Amino acid sequence: MIELDNIHVTFNPGTPLENHVLRGINLRIDNGEFATVIGGNGAGKSTLLNVLAGEVCAQPGRVLIGERDVTRLPAFKRADLVARVYQDPLAGTCGSLTLEENMALACARGRRRGLGSALDSALRGRLQDNLARLGLGLENRLNDSIGLLSGGQRQAVSLLMAALQPMEILLLDEHTAALDPRIASFVLTLSADIIREQRLTALMVTHSMRQALDVGDRTIMMDQGEIAFDVRGEQRQGLDVADLLKLFERARGQEVDDDSLLLG
Amino acid sequence: MSLIAFLGALELGLIFGFVALGVYLSFRVLDFPDLTVDGSFPLGAAVAAVWIVGGGSPWLGTGLAMIAGAMAGMVTAWMAVKLKILNLLASILSMIALYSINLRIMGRPNIALLSEPTIFVPLESLPVSRYVAFPAAIAVGLLLVTFLLNRFLNSETGLAMRATGETPRMASGNGINTSVMVLVGMALSNALVALGGALFAQSQGSADVTMGVGTIVVGLAAVIGGQSLIPGRSILVATLACLFGSILYRLMVAVALNADFIGLKAQDLNLVTALLVGLALVLPKLRLRRRPA
Numbered sequence: 044m045i046e047l048d049n050i051h052v053t054f055n056p057g058t059p060l061e062n063h064v065l066r067g068i069n070l071r072i073d074n075g076e077f078a079t080v081i082g083g084n085g086a087g088k089s090t091l092l093n094v095l096a097g098e099v100c101a102q103p104g105r106v107l108i109g110e111r112d113v114t115r116l117p118a119f120k121r122a123d124l125v126a127r128v129y130q131d132p133l134a135g136t137c138g139s140l141t142l143e144e145n146m147a148l149a150c151a152r153g154r155r156r157g158l159g160s161a162l163d164s165a166l167r168g169r170l171q172d173n174l175a176r177l178g179l180g181l182e183n184r185l186n187d188s189i190g191l192l193s194g195g196q197r198q199a200v201s202l203l204m205a206a207l208q209p210m211e212i213l214l215l216d217e218h219t220a221a222l223d224p225r226i227a228s229f230v231l232t233l234s235a236d237i238i239r240e241q242r243l244t245a246l247m248v249t250h251s252m253r254q255a256l257d258v259g260d261r262t263i264m265m266d267q268g269e270i271a272f273d274v275r276g277e278q279r280q281g282l283d284v285a286d287l288l289k290l291f292e293r294a295r296g297q298e299v300d301d302d303s304l305l306l307g
Numbered sequence: 308m309s310l311i312a313f314l315g316a317l318e319l320g321l322i323f324g325f326v327a328l329g330v331y332l333s334f335r336v337l338d339f340p341d342l343t344v345d346g347s348f349p350l351g352a353a354v355a356a357v358w359i360v361g362g363g364s365p366w367l368g369t370g371l372a373m374i375a376g377a378m379a380g381m382v383t384a385w386m387a388v389k390l391k392i393l394n395l396l397a398s399i400l401s402m403i404a405l406y407s408i409n410l411r412i413m414g415r416p417n418i419a420l421l422s423e424p425t426i427f428v429p430l431e432s433l434p435v436s437r438y439v440a441f442p443a444a445i446a447v448g449l450l451l452v453t454f455l456l457n458r459f460l461n462s463e464t465g466l467a468m469r470a471t472g473e474t475p476r477m478a479s480g481n482g483i484n485t486s487v488m489v490l491v492g493m494a495l496s497n498a499l500v501a502l503g504g505a506l507f508a509q510s511q512g513s514a515d516v517t518m519g520v521g522t523i524v525v526g527l528a529a530v531i532g533g534q535s536l537i538p539g540r541s542i543l544v545a546t547l548a549c550l551f552g553s554i555l556y557r558l559m560v561a562v563a564l565n566a567d568f569i570g571l572k573a574q575d576l577n578l579v580t581a582l583l584v585g586l587a588l589v590l591p592k593l594r595l596r597r598r599p600a
Contacts, residue, residue: 096480117479118480119478119481119482119483119484120482122480122481122482122483125480129476129477134474134476134477135477135480136477137469137470137473137474137477138473138474139469139540140466140469140470140473141540144466144469147463147466148466148470148481149481151463151481152480152481152482153481153482154482156462156464156466156467156483157463157464158459158462159462159463160458160461160462161461161463161465161466162461188540
């Protein structure tokens, strides 16, 4: 469960570069809910994820994840609650470690790390089973440096890595934006499958209105640091991109002017 | 080159193998260019020498040298992580400060250890020559340390440290306290360098406050040179490559200085070092350029 209470974020406060990125976000996402977040450039989507991940501190505001107040906790201290897949496939995996070492690293997310060997045959077996579901043949490449994998393969692995350990919420940060269309839809389907199987509470930021409607059970549109609208359930069923644009116009009194949003 | 000169170069190469492992840890694993080593190498020598001259056990003195080195590394890391001083600059501050600290510890610019009970003294009663026994004993210790370092870098904490150096954001997203990793890694790195300093002082018979000048360059020569000659991403290959680089560097220096026809003298050592490191940095790139992607 996620609860955001009057979240404000200002970058460079008190300087000429002052930028009020989030302006009073109130949001509650229930357990097992899969919400997609959409918005143009500068709408505050990524900052919202960063507030949840602990990379940006809300000022003022209160952040609850799974009933725990994490407002002041840095990212590494809330890693047991939050798993994340980044937009850049290179960001979520460590290029000089092997595939199995990357996954072993993720297996220890939010746990104390000891001096024992990071990998043993039991863990290798588990990792191979996990990789086999991708159907990419990666289960036979445990010892390859992850830098040898393509961007799409690395992103699929990042997703598996995020889901290796229990979590309270999963954050997907435009995680298909940097991939070619075929592999992007593969990664998107895989995300939806994993979220459904493990009944995860998830927040997916996307640039594409189509994608925001195709997966998940709730869609939140952001604009200029505020929530423009928030649709779910019956209200969301049968909506298409044109309906979203109309909803936006009604809520904000203006048309969507971000080309990338319209083209996505 | 005579056999004695060869064995002498081998011995130095092995001692600087500890320095190479330390520099590998900071420069490669943590991506932290660390000039503290120019101060922590003589720091190790100073602590061990003062302890031994004062009548203490040479083994304990060597251990204390490592602890002192670890503390120096932690100070540098603390300046970089907590005070947000640029890492290279933080290490330069430590290096400069250590010069004074080393003088304070020794009380004079150098301490002779020739007739003192160093950890090498038991070897002198062996039937084999000192020139063979010393390098052999150091090699055993070096391989043991390399083995332990490999174990560590392949442990859960070791993986966390490697991820910290390369992708700090991903590391903290996985619950790794990157600040602690940098502190621990830098402590370990400088403990190894100080160990090298303590062994150097004991095998060469003196500790000198100026002996640290250029330690980082020698360490980099070993790490960069070794890894460009023996590429490979596994930790085992990388650490062994550093040791190989360290020995090779000493042999090359010995050859260069011993070959009369080149006309190099001892004072040219640093120039030769700089050229060798520069060469090791450029060669891999030339190789890549010739082989189109």
